[in-house]
Amino acid sequence: MFRACGNTTFHERSLSPDSSMGLLNALRAARCPLSTSKSWLCTKASLLGDKNILLMGPPGAGKTTVGRIVAHRLGLPAVDVDDDVLETAWKMPVAAKLMEVGGERFLEEEGQALCNFSSSGCVVSLTGSNPLHEAAMQHVKESGLVVYLDVDGEDIIRRLARMKVNRIVGQEAGVSMRDILRYRKRFYEKWLDVRVLCGTGDTVEEVAEKVVKAVERYQSHAAETYVSTRSEGVGSSNQKTYFSDVVVEGLATDGGLYVPKNSFPHLDAREWLRLVDMSYPERALVLLEKCVHPLDVSALDLRTMIFKAYGSNFSSEAVAPVKHLIHNQYVLELFHGPTASFKDLALQLMPQLFAHCLPPMCNYLVLVATSGDTGSAVLSGFSRLGGADGHRTGVLVFFPEEGVSEIQKLQMTSCGESNARAVSVLSDFDFCQRSIKRMFGESGLAGYLAVEYGTVLSTANSINWARLLPQVVYHSSAYLDLCRDGVIKFGEPVDVCIPTGNFGNAMSAVYAKQMGIPIRKVICASNHNRVVADFITTGEYDLRARPLMLSHSPAIDILKSSNLERFVHHVSGGDGHLVKELFTHLDTQQHFRVPEHLLGRIREEVLAGWCSEDDCLAAIQSVHAQTGYVMDTHTAVAKVVADRLQDGSCPVVLCSTAHYGKFAPAVFKALQIQNIPEDPVEQLKKLEAKASGPETHRDMMKCLEERGSKGHRVCQAEYSVLVEEVESMIQGSFLKVL
Secondary structure (H helix, E strand, O other), X not given: OOOOOOOOXXXXXXXXXXXXXXXXXXXXXXXXXXXXXXXXXXXXXXXXXXXXXXXXXXXXXXXXXXXXXXXXXXXXXXXXXXXXXXXXXXXXXXXXXXXXXXXXXXXXXXXHHHHOOEEEOOEEEOOOOHHHOHHHHHHHHOOEEEEEEEOOHHHHHHHHHHXXXXXXXXXXXXXXXXXXXXXXXXXXXXHOOEEEEOOOOOOHHHHHHHHHHHHHHHHOHHXXXXXXXXXXXXXXXXXXXXXXXXHHHOEOOOOOEEEEOOOOOOOOHHHHHHHOOOOHHHHHHHHHHHHOOOOOOOHHHHHHHHHHHOOOOOOOOOOOOEEEEEOOEEEEEOOOOOOOEXXXXXXXXXXXXXXXXXXXXXEEEEEEEOOOHHHHHHHHHHHOOOHHHHHOEEEEEEEEOOOOOHHHHHHHHOOOOOOEEEEEEOOOHHHHHHHHHHHHHOHHHHHHHHHHHOEEEEEOOOOOHHHHHHHHHHHHHHHHHHHHOOOOOOOOOEEEEEXXXXXXXXHHHHHHHHOOOOEEEEEEEEOOOOHHHHHHHXXXXXXXXXXXXXXXXXXXOOOOOOOHHHHHHHHOOOOHHHHHHHHHHHHHHOEEEOOHHHHHHHHHHEEEEEOOHHHHHHHHHHHHHHHOEOOOHHHXXXXXHHHHHOOOOOOEEEEEOEOHHHHHHHHHHHOOOOOOOOOHHHHHHHHHHHOOEOOOOHHHHHHHHOOOOOOOEEEOOOHHHHHHHHHHHHHHHOOOOO
């Protein structure tokens, strides 16, 4: 084995002034004779075998210095493209070459030199302008893993100023350094395989450590697997289940829900602070890259999906803005998506992930049970799939005929896609959800549909991991917005109050806390169907003789809270045996009680309360009278419970899960408005005249204005009838296998 490294000027490669001693020691250890060969070979086994580690980033990111430290730690050759490739090939300094030929010609000659370069098993520090040359990057990318040193632009500008660099390659007269760095970032995002998020003040040793960990993570795909909440560990199947598997399968074969086998990734404070000034899509990209292995979904594909999911389809550029409501209470507005519900935050992204992970040569029917908002959000999200993905994916939504608002029903039943349908059931949400779970558990049914129609069942409810994961982003983003706006400093606590039905929204807040967001308490707010509140208070989950009662907040009219299973798995330390025992007992006996020590852990994480129908309407009226702001009924439930349980010592974020217009009759009642129009569009216009905020939802209004007069299918509350609807849907959507 040999090691090769080039000369560099220390101050051009430094990251932090206080890291100089450790850096000098590392450089002394790494110093070795310079080789002028164009082919660099390493005979020592590395993390990536004969593949290179390619460090990419803007000028001043510290690529050369970090590259040398990484190379020294791993015992690999270090190659600096500036010193060891360009200057060797040109036989002149890079700066002199730039002066001689000018920026445009320089980029072309630099790219050609890189195309002639070959190496194996080295740590290669690219130049800041290499990613601008398509052919060169395609060439080097084939030889290894591109690691992007994502350094804050303001840090880069300060470093370049210290280095007395006032212009970089490609920067024309009149273009600021800030603008050229912003322009270049799109190229770094295009070529990266893995991102190393560099916090402000990170030393070169710390960045080098992050690089090594990022490469190790890339190589350790088998470590990022998923298990069922009911997996009992010893004796369980040795078959590994990856992200791409859980997205398509939805529900585990043993009836449990999928969760990561290992803990959630954790960001330190300096990394979180990097996200404060980012946009919502940028925050989502960084966070989801840490949660989704790049071998399941590449960084470039994930970026494409995220920026498509959170773009002009949202009526607010902020996507999920946080607004001050009253006193220490802030509203996280989660209703700016196409269907005016928080479900859009997950379901504009989840269908893209689903389509990406689909195995070829198969059709998929996505089954959804909804208490109101999920149905239209799923239909909207999947309707945006194009080409073959759209043709081989169907969506069938079951909803309770009497358990959703009129506008929710119109949103679902006005869907005009041929492979998407909403069917109402003369029962409640729990029956719909229970029936879908039963279909997944019947291997005979699954086999028949696969053989007869070449179709596999999946789900887009929050039992699907890809539905739950994107929700972690908006809880994190809300905290970062409060930091950006000066309400809090990072590290100071907040409480989060969430109207809770299926517990997915609450569970995603728990996961955001695991990732490092300082959430003190997750407060679960129920309406008079208070099964979750009773469970967290008593430790007993009891469905016996408990009828479902309709309410003004129908999205949380749920008795069997599916994601509670993930929460019990979390607080029990991943005790699959206990989870299986408890939830099997719930399935068969309609109740269970957790051990006393586990109830103590539950109360450490969450608080819970409930709100009567009268208190819900009174809260809407009171807030409107004080502020002019109109809350929907679910947000009102959260406010009532937060008023009772939150002590006022820190800010509390109320999750506003739907636009008030979706529940117009209840809001009219709360505001004591008379002479209510029959037409839903006119109802929204009349409410808008009374509200100072939030504004009318454009997509919801458009949906209602363009609605047809067609009716919708209504079926009896019998499992066999729902199965017939599934087969009928498949027959109408996919060609029968002959």
